[in-house]
Amino acid sequence: MVCLGNICRSPMAQGALENMVRERSLAVIVDSAGTENWHFNKSPDYRAQKVAASRGWEISAQKARQISSSDFNNFDLILGMDKSNIADIEKIRPKNSKTPVMLLLDFSNIKNKNLPDPYYTNDFEGVAKMIEIACDNLLVQYFNS
Ligand code: 4NP
8 A cells, every 4th residue: 555655545545454354364464655755654644543543443553664666576466545656656666577556446436546635635534435445345356355
């Protein structure tokens, strides 16, 4: 899960997917990162923490980090929250890497769309709902679970 700052959208998406993976007893490693390093080692935004906690997603222990080329080798799928994330992620793709990079909302019925950034809109609740639907669909598509 990758967004710009790794303090709002991708921490919530990580927490949502981790929670579903645990509930469904799947063996999936979930992580998140930002395309920028602005908030390195910072906890998620308190507004994201509050909305996540209300849905049972544990995100308070997360620490922000920046995506690196090695993530292409370490993960089978990289999900950007918006199109500018995708463009930035593609800039660091290693030459021979075939790892898919997709939009999170491509796993919902609003394809080719950005997940709005609640850092600016303040709509953490609305974003959490969209994340929840996409993560659920992702597990159904990849794991039939
Ligand atoms: P995120 O949101 O990419 O969902 O973590 C943002 C967080 C911080 C900033 C921008 C977006 N910022 O400008 O510091």
